[in-house]
Amino acid sequence: MKILVQFSGGKDSQACLIKAVNDYGNEKVTALFCDTGWEHEDTYTHIHNVCNQLNVELITIKSSKYKDFVDMSIKKGRFPSTVARFCTSELKVIPMIDYILSQDDSFIIIQGIRAKESKARAGYDVECSYFKEYFNDGVKGLYHKKAVLEWCKTHDASVLRPIFHWSAQEVIDYILANAQRPNPLYERGFSRVGCFPCVMCRKREVQLISKDEWARKRLLKAERKMREETELGSSFFPPTYIPKRFCANGEYPTVQEVFKYVNRNDAQLDMFEPEGGYSCMSLYHGLCE
Numbered sequence: 464m465k466i467l468v469q470f471s472g473g474k475d476s477q478a479c480l481i482k483a484v485n486d487y488g489n490e491k492v493t494a495l496f497c498d499t500g501w502e503h504e505d506t507y508t509h510i511h512n513v514c515n516q517l518n519v520e521l522i523t524i525k526s527s528k529y530k531d532f533v534d535m536s537i538k539k540g541r542f543p544s545t546v547a548r549f550c551t552s553e554l555k556v557i558p559m560i561d562y563i564l565s566q567d568d569s570f571i572i573i574q575g576i577r578a579k580e581s582k583a584r585a586g587y588d589v590e591c592s593y594f595k596e597y598f599n600d601g602v603k604g605l606y607h608k609k610a611v612l613e614w615c616k617t618h619d620a621s622v623l624r625p626i627f628h629w630s631a632q633e634v635i636d637y638i639l640a641n642a643q644r645p646n647p648l649y650e651r652g653f654s655r656v657g658c659f660p661c662v663m664c665r666k667r668e669v670q671l672i673s674k675d676e677w678a679r680k681r682l683l684k685a686e687r688k689m690r691e692e693t694e695l696g697s698s699f700f701p702p703t704y705i706p707k708r709f710c711a712n713g714e715y716p717t718v719q720e721v722f723k724y725v726n727r728n729d730a731q732l733d734m735f736e737p738e739g740g741y742s743c744m745s746l747y748h749g750l751c752e
């Protein structure tokens with residue numbers, strides 16, 4: 464039986480990893496990181512530092528179909544969006560299921576989900592089976608259903624969410640009490656880490672990204688690459704992200720136009736969260752912070 468902690472580099476999964484080491488011992492715990500190739504460079508460093516400090520094994524999994532987030536977007540001819548969020552399944556869910564199926568072992572999978580993150584997350588179970596949807600005939604289109612059901616005949620994958628009832632402050636306090644620091648991106652004002660930026664990024668975060676040289680350049684480069692390699696090009700931000708009068712083509716904004724807009728004194732930045740919050744909403748919760 465392997466104890467896997469899904470570690471994204473965010474504070475909640477970091478607290479889970481520390482807690483797992485405290486509860487079970489470092490030699491029994493493995494950190495599992497789904498690398499989309501679209502994380503911030505500081506997040507990669509943070510993940511390695513945390514695992515080294517705790518002396519736990521780190522397994523990094525990636526899509527076997529796509530090199531990274533940009534490669535996937537180019538091959539699909541568009542960036543993902545809030546309504547076409549194929550990034551979660553292609554870059555996180557499928558690699559995770561492939562990894563589990565490749566192992567002749569049972570798992571306890573620990574996820575840093577908290578009820579207070581969103582109304583939707585408050586409805587999750589504190590404990591459940593990782594593949595519970597596969598036993599629900601009402602759920603269609605599941606990845607590798609036959610192979611998963613076969614694997615489940617001889618193995619088990621249980622999910623535990625040990626910080627489900629914790630507040631964000633309790634998470635930070637726990638990390639600090641265990642002589643660690645949270646991801647440095649939080650200290651720079653970002654409220655979420657993981658894909659950088661996520662396709663559901665708020666304008667306040669885009670404002671910060673526009674001032675982060677490394678992330679700004681990478682996003683501009685991704686957009687340029689998409690324009691060069693696909694017939695129609697694709698906007699990273701949705702058509703309604705900023706008012707149309709700020710888009711030169713009158714239809715959708717370029718990254719540069721969004722950067723310019725979010726730094727205007729009169730910019731309308733996000734006042735409310737979308738329903739369900741900003742986290743990825745996949746059946747396999749905990750993959751995106």
Ligand code: SF4
Pocket residue numbers: 499543548550551554555657658660661662663742743751752
């Ligand atoms: S964090 Fe955002 S961009 Fe990354 S996989 Fe999840 S929804 Fe997609």
